[in-house]
Amino acid sequence: MRRRQFIQLLDMLRDELSISSDPAVGVSATPNLKQVLSRHYETLYDAHDWPFLRQMFPRITLNTGQRYYDFPEDMDFDNLEEVNNWWGGQPHPICRGIDFGQYAMYDSDSGVKADPVENWDVRLVGNKEMLEVWPVPAGSGQALQFKGKTKFKRLVDDADLCLLDDQLVVLYAAAELAPPKKRTDINAKLTAALARLGMVKARGQGGSESFRLGLGSTRPRFRGVTVRVR
Incomplete structure (x- = not known):
């Protein structure tokens, strides 16, 4: 789902990492979680051509x-x-x-x-x-x-909207943040992220316009009288 609020992405990431959503628990980790989410969001935005x-x-x-x-x-x-x-x-x-x-x-x-x-x-x-x-x-x-x-607009405030697929951003962030000792979890989340990326990109290409190369533009150029005024 696209256009999720930043705070919702944060909750999803906590669930992926099995971190309590209780404000009294793990509050010190929140800035790092937000930074990683925001960075992966910007990387994904820049790295791919998103038709939507x-x-x-x-x-x-x-x-x-x-x-x-x-x-x-x-x-x-x-x-x-x-x-x-x-x-x-x-x-x-x-x-x-x-x-x-x-x-x-x-x-x-x-x-x-x-x-x-x-x-x-x-x-x-x-x-x-x-x-x-x-x-x-x-x-x-x-x-x-x-x-x-x-x-592109950075995710800063809780109500800021993520323009990309929420699961995609969260899975990439979770793959980075999973504990190093849990290599199986890291691989599983990265695999899921790559699969999600392929699905989202394929879905976005549906019904896209095709082009014939080398034919140039058929749109008319200006053909009027130039008026010059000083």
């Missing part, structure tokens, strides 16, 4: 003359599959990267504006990472939409 964590994020409406925008809160902008600019009622793929070459064409610092937006990038504005678009929009009617992976 991919989503299309809400569109970001672009405003005339506005250069910077907030990213969707749950979006990991380093794990994106596709970015489109909705313009003229159609999605047009755009690229990440705004550098000297782009600014030489349309200098955002000098107030140059043009349609449509063709590139995006991440910029540190103050102490916040924000979305920059290029060129700066000259008019309205555009919206960016991102498709990618849900951002």
